[in-house]
Amino acid sequence: MESVFARLEPLLPRVSKPVQYVGGELNSTVKDWDATTVRWALMYPDAYEVGLPNQGVMILYEVLNEQPDVLAERTYAVWPDLEALMREHGVPQFTVDGHRPVGAFDLLGVSFATELGYTNLLTALDLAGIPLRSADRTEDHPIVVAGGHAAFNPEPIADFVDAAVLGDGEEAVLEITDLVRAWKLAGSPGGRDEILTRLAETGGVYVPRFYDVGYLDDGGLAPVRPNRDRVPERVAKRTTMDLDAWPYPKQPLVPLAESVHERMSVEIFRGCTRGCRFCQAGMITRPVRERSIEGIGAMVQRGLEASGFEEVGLLSLSSADHSEIADITKGLADRYAGTNTGLSLPSTRVDAFNIDLANELSRNGRRSGLTFAPEGGSERIRRVINKMVSEEDLIRTVSAAYAAGWRQVKLYFMCGLPTETDEDVLQIASMAKEVIRAGRAASGRRDIRCTVSIGGFVPKPHTPFQWAAQCDPDTVDDRLRKLREAVNSDRDLGRNIGMRYHDGKPSLIEGLLSRGDRRVGRVVERVWREGGRFDGWSEHFSFERWTAAAAAELEPLGVSLAWFTTRERTEDEVLPWDHLDSGLDKDWLWEDWQDALDERELEDCRWTPCFDCGVCPAMGTDIEIGPTGRKLLPLTPV
Incomplete structure (x- = not known):
């Protein structure tokens, strides 16, 4: 060819x-x-x-x-x-x-x-x-x-x-x-x-x-049915077990041009059972499957030798939750002590973080900022989303980090969560100010920083929030404006707090596409024909192009952009993905949605009895975790 x-x-x-x-x-x-x-x-x-x-x-x-x-x-x-x-x-x-x-x-x-x-x-x-x-x-x-x-x-x-x-x-x-x-x-x-x-x-x-x-007269869906004999009623997700048998990539690609991640990455486990109700990735990748400490060590060694990268990212949805993360980080830090090789974790849960872990990650002299994701500003909204982290936990953790020499902390939040009020969002400002106060007290310095990064919440399929009404962009933008005013109301503290956020418009379109059915394909094609490209990039995204296309293509069919986004679904409604089996039992997801509305939390099933989400029996899988009790042997890299 x-x-x-x-x-x-x-x-x-x-x-x-x-x-x-x-x-x-x-x-x-x-x-x-x-x-x-x-x-x-x-x-x-x-x-x-x-x-x-x-x-x-x-x-x-x-x-x-x-x-x-x-x-x-x-x-x-x-x-x-x-x-x-x-x-x-x-x-x-x-x-x-x-x-x-x-x-x-x-x-x-x-x-x-x-x-x-x-x-x-x-x-x-x-x-x-x-x-x-x-x-x-x-x-x-x-x-x-x-x-x-x-x-x-x-x-x-x-x-x-x-x-x-x-x-x-x-x-x-x-x-x-x-x-x-x-x-x-x-x-x-x-x-x-x-x-x-x-x-x-x-x-x-x-x-x-x-x-x-x-389609029904009210715009809803009738149950999706196969139209030939050799095709199953439902299609199941694939789950790769025993990650040590799949140690890829063995030879990571090294980009010629600058890329978003200049590092060699190893996925240390797959799946998450923390049960954050907004998190599609955590729901659809169940069960948890850990890679062994020896498997991780071999992948790191082979990948560094093959690529020449100087940073190793230990990746997963919640990397500090690996049952042997302390031994992994200490073993890798010992192995590469005195070299230019640094270690990094993605966003870390407050309740899984400790200073010993952070010190191992920064032992080779790379001490970048720490990133945590409380997701919600108030205790109440964190109960709704099942993010079981208290403000006290956060303050204690960041105080220890600032005292140990860190100067920068980044906090991730979402705006537009189900049942959210203005007050829930304004408490993000209160939390950020408390972080600065605690950091100054712990470090004895005034040059510390806290960056607040906020994304718009998008309800996703196969999560308890798949039935939720999405918050409209005007409400999201108004809450973010009030939040900025609250941060800046105290100039002494506010000057140390940075804010990064996107307006609510791209999130609404993402919501249309994430929970849409086949009728939404007409909108996608019309947007493309009218010049839509790189819609994930703010400089290329056009909200007006999407809304005009949605009005032109959907309204003649009796539905609309709002019908797909800001409308709450009912329990008996057929969802476009009901014939696609992620392993999660739909009744269990509905019960968890009701628990969210009642502000009830659910524990991590790795350490508690099964909650019958359905994944393990439906997929023929099981949780695979340590600890193995084994250590990573230090090797002198060539």
Whole structure:
């Protein structure tokens, strides 16, 4: 398959950051096209700088390329400046590895971390010469497979994708590959319809065209039903157990251009059972599966040797909750003492943090700010969202951190949570001021900082808040304005408090896409045709474009933007994703929603008896945690 680089290269001096399109990164792979049977193009539907560090794509890229007769290459969304030139000069969507046309591959796998990447998918399909709608594709076009967290409700893009995989992808892509290989070697019997049917009948691949959606007079949904015999009633998520058996990525990609994360990352466990009711990631990735201390140590050593990175990120949804996190951090700090290798954790729960842990992370001299996520400003709202952290816990923790020499603390919150009032949000200001007071007292200094970062809450599928009414942008913006005034009301303290927040408008559109059904696909396509690109970037996002498209496409159907977003759902309402099984029992989710409204908290089931959320029996899985009692052997890195 011929490279398009000869046609692409003359265009690169005319675009911003041309290096992101040239490929050739350390640890990238280019295979002989003719020596392989099954060929994947893997896409992260955002810019190179965001997509390259994505762990999910990196893992699948390596897993697939380890197979001798399988080829996997990467493609990312191109910026509008290059898109225009590609259209002018007839250059198709290409991979950055071999610069091969995406339309020539057998499969196009698209990993969605956020719903705001949907329009970028349409750009890539159009540039690749792939019909936007799956119904218009033939055997000559790739099978478009969606994955990632935003694929747990793929209904808004059901017309544009051929299939979707819920959950972990490592084993799923290999099984899909096996089916496609057998079908191709047999001469592609039955055409495109037959291979999609074979994928669907596994029970772990959702093919939207094989399911019929009906609508009620009030705009609601009728139960979704399969329209052929070989297709299951419900499609189940995939769960990879024994993470030590999947130590990927073994050779992390090293970006050529600046990226959002300049580090080597190791996922130390997967899943979370803290039960935060707003958190889709925590709900859909259950159960908890820890990687062993030896497995983590081996991945860190191999990854550093293969990449040359000087920072190791220990990643998970709540990394300090690993049952052996103290031994892991001390072991790694001992191993790399005296080198330039630093360790980092993502946002840490207040009740899982301690100074010993922080000191191990900063032993090599890197002492950046600490990040905590109380999420809600008041004790009451934290009970609603099941974030069991008291203000006393937070003040005690940050006081210890400031006393130990830290100068910067970042606090994450959300605005627009269910049952939220102005007072709940204003208490964020009170908390931040208490943090500054406590920090000054503990450190004896006045130059400490506290940054408050606030995001708009979006109700997500497969969470207890999937029934909640989303807060309208005007209310969110008004509360944020009042919060800023409250922070600035005390100049002595306020000058040490920074505020970062986004207005409520992008969150409302994310809400439309996250809980939408197939009718919302019309809105996505109209926005794209009218110029929508990179909607996750504030400088490219247009609220007016989305609202106008929603009014034009939805209101003739008897529904609206508000119907999908700011309306509370009822218990017996059919939800667009009810036929997609995340393992969570819908009755249990409803009961937890009622507990939220009653401000009742739920403990972490790792350390308590089972709460019958449904995941372990439904998925045939179980919680996998330590402690193992083993230590990480110090090694002298070469």
